[in-house]
Amino acid sequence: MTRPPSAPPLPAAFLSTPIAHRALHDRAAGRPENSRVAIAAAVAAGYGIEIDVQMSADGRAMVFHDDALDRLTEATGPLRARDADTLGAITLRDGAEGIPTLREVLSLVAGRVPLLIEVKDQDGALGPRTGDLERAVAGDLAGYAGPVAVMSFNPHAVRHLAQAAPDLPRGLTTCAFDQADWDLPADRCDALRRIAAYDEVGASFVSHQHGDLSAPRVAQLKSQGAAVLCWTIRSPTEETAARRVADNVTFEGYTPAPVPA
Structure with missing residues (x-):
């Protein structure tokens, strides 16, 4: 090759x-890892951001660390078994938001701080x-x-x-x-x-x-x-x-x- x-x-x-791991997350403060609110907090503080991406059933890049939904949401099973719209409606534990797409995160960051994307x-x-x-x-x-x-x-x-x-x-x-x-x-x-x-x-x-x-x-x-x-x-x-x-x-x-x- x-x-x-x-x-x-x-x-x-x-x-x-400095780069905030999975964004500036703090579950006690209502900012789950890889969430929009944690990303917004990192941007506001001027930190770089590291995020993770997995793939949905319909081929979308989703900002989420684990293969399975169980640890970070009330849902269970593999993330890749559900489409992006369904995943967006699944609320992250200790937060009030669903799982974001990469496109949503890119719009939120908008080039204001460095963005490091780990492809899982x-x-x-x-x-x-x-x-x-x-x-x-x-x-x-x-x-x-x-x-x-x-x-x-x-x-x-x-x-x-x-x-x-x-x-x-x-x-x-x-x-x-x-x-x-x-x-x-x-x-x-x-x-x-x-x-x-x-x-x-x-x-x-x-x-x-x-x-x-x-x-x-x-x-x-x-x-x-x-x-x-x-x-x-x-x-x-x-x-x-x-x-x-x-x-x-x-x-x-x-x-x-x-x-x-």
């Missing part, structure tokens, strides 16, 4: 503006059964004016993003890939841990698990010009440690200060 060209670099705003694995095992959600995301982003980037744990998904939207900054979501935490063969975990597909998919950044930022491969990629983001920082102490390696942090549960230019 032909290797895609390298992606554009991340816009500078992704390196200077649709294969089930980080394998090659991808493409439909990636094309839906690319279609929604066509003509979007503002700092935006896409990423996925699944290198196949990133390759499809490269094909569907070659002009978008794209990266790999990465971690230690401990086999105890992933239902994958050992050799597959090893390849993912080595971030072996970085060049193959034409990535320009990684978003790496903060507890594994000392991995030699992260340092190697950074020395070669890759931007390094990290997830998920939950305290100023973790942020200080992460910034020794990472160019920026994805955070939740506290409010970091902007990084001086």
Whole structure:
């Protein structure tokens, strides 16, 4: 398969503006993760925003983290079994809104802060059964004016993003890939841990698990010009440690200060 060209670099705003994980969510305050109200709060505070997308039964990109509806709503079963209108009418737990589409979120953010979109694995095992959600995301982003980037744990998904939207900054979501935490063969975990597909998919950044930022491969990629983001920082102490390696942090549960230019 032909290797895609390298992606554009991340816009500078992704390196200077802390990124709110699943938006500026706080269930106690009525702001569920990936909700419109949490997104609006992040925009108002001037933070970047990380969101997740899954695919509805009718092929729409929906802003939602899990495969299943159970944890985040009163509904049950896989999100992909329901169409976008039905999902939009399902209220998020501890909130008053339904599940938004990516198009709705793009209209809400309107380019005012950096938007980092994680395309969730649709294969089930980080394998090659991808493409439909990636094309839906690319279609929604066509003509979007503002700092935006896409990423996925699944290198196949990133390759499809490269094909569907070659002009978008794209990266790999990465971690230690401990086999105890992933239902994958050992050799597959090893390849993912080595971030072996970085060049193959034409990535320009990684978003790496903060507890594994000392991995030699992260340092190697950074020395070669890759931007390094990290997830998920939950305290100023973790942020200080992460910034020794990472160019920026994805955070939740506290409010970091902007990084001086």
